[in-house]
Amino acid sequence: RRERLQAESEGPGRTKDGRHVELLANIGTIGDALVAAAGDVEGSGLFRSEFLYLGRHSAPTVEEQTESYREVFEAFGSRKVVVRTLDAGADKPLAFASLGPDVNPALGMRGLRLQREFPGLLETQLEAIARARDLTDVDVWVMAPMVATVAEIRWFADAARAAGLNTVGAMIEVPSSALRAERILEVADFASIGTNDLSQYLFAADRLQGRLGHLLDAWQPGLWQLVKHAADAGTRAGKPIGICGEAGGDPLLALVAVGAGISSLSMSLTKVGLVRASLAMHTLDQCRAMTDAVIASLTPEESRAAVLELADPDV
Ligand code: PEP
Ligand code: MG
Numbered sequence: 001r002r003e004r005l006q007a008e009s010e011g012p013g014r015t016k017d018g019r020h021v022e023l024l025a026n027i028g029t030i031g032d033a034l035v036a037a038a039g040d041v042e043g044s045g046l047f048r049s050e051f052l053y054l055g056r057h058s059a060p061t062v063e064e065q066t067e068s069y070r071e072v073f074e075a076f077g078s079r080k081v082v083v084r085t086l087d088a089g090a091d092k093p094l095a096f097a098s099l100g101p102d103v104n105p106a107l108g109m110r111g112l113r114l115q116r117e118f119p120g121l122l123e124t125q126l127e128a129i130a131r132a133r134d135l136t137d138v139d140v141w142v143m144a145p146m147v148a149t150v151a152e153i154r155w156f157a158d159a160a161r162a163a164g165l166n167t168v169g170a171m172i173e174v175p176s177s178a179l180r181a182e183r184i185l186e187v188a189d190f191a192s193i194g195t196n197d198l199s200q201y202l203f204a205a206d207r208l209q210g211r212l213g214h215l216l217d218a219w220q221p222g223l224w225q226l227v228k229h230a231a232d233a234g235t236r237a238g239k240p241i242g243i244c245g246e247a248g249g250d251p252l253l254a255l256v257a258v259g260a261g262i263s264s265l266s267m268s269l270t271k272v273g274l275v276r277a278s279l280a281m282h283t284l285d286q287c288r289a290m291t292d293a294v295i296a297s298l299t300p301e302e303s304r305a306a307v308l309e310l311a312d313p314d315v
Helices: 002-008 030-037 062-075 112-117 119-134 150-162 175-179 181-187 195-202 210-216 221-237 253-260 269-280 284-296 300-310
Strands: 020-027 043-048 080-084 139-144 168-172 190-193 241-243 264-267
Touching: 020 030, 020 269, 030 043, 030 062, 043 264, 062 080, 062 119, 112 119, 112 150, 119 139, 119 150, 139 150, 139 190, 150 168, 150 181, 168 175, 168 181, 175 181, 175 195, 175 221, 181 190, 181 221, 190 221, 195 210, 195 221, 221 241, 221 253, 221 284, 221 300, 253 264, 253 269, 253 284, 264 269, 284 300
Parallel strands: 020 043, 020 264, 043 080, 080 139, 139 168, 168 190, 190 241, 241 264
Antiparallel strands: none
């Protein structure tokens, strides 16, 4: 039945009772973008832009960047593409914007923090995104990585709007911004939860340390308690709040996310079909019961077992 549903279901993601959930692709290169754009997705919910910057001795010019963005935007036609501005630094150092080594790279000068140290970096990127947008029909959204405070998203939003980019978001991947999502969404038009880094920072467990896998398990009840808190802020504000971390691509955790109030899921293209089929098999109320069961659990094993119990056996 799952195969049949997967083969039959196409178009926008919907729960069994019709709640729309945007299904989007994560992309990180022009090649990825061309493949994803040919897929059955409503757009890209995470366009990682690091590929333009890493391994270079000088920053890419506005013209170079514009050309790359144009290729990607053109492929998506009039669909939505959420560009995440440069998330370099620390373990992904830039030869042309170095602040010396960090002792704790994950807690160091990365993401928006690096952009703030080298302001020209962000302005150039935003200008290129706006120029490429003007050459295509794409619905472009921009979002900042590693937002930790309201002041930071205000700084980013001002820069983006000054560049003519009017749909501005914050990634929620630092616990402080999840806690303060309500205030972040007074400034931002949308938010997107990066569960990879949110797990790392919530559990103080380096995402590159394999031996801490149990803490980084996406079934950790504490992660979903915090996701629900942030998603509630989105629901109250009437603003989109998505997930673009790995957890959103799991067919069962996607249900937990939707039950929490998440309005879009962005994942690698290969995962979209199963997630779409899983949504089609469950009602919003079933998803909500799953979210409650996860939050009430004490361990990842317990939360997964509780959701399996509530889920259609064919998932
Ligand atoms: C995340 O942290 O969940 C995320 C989507 O961003 P990245 O994996 O690029 O850090
Ligand atoms: Mg991240």
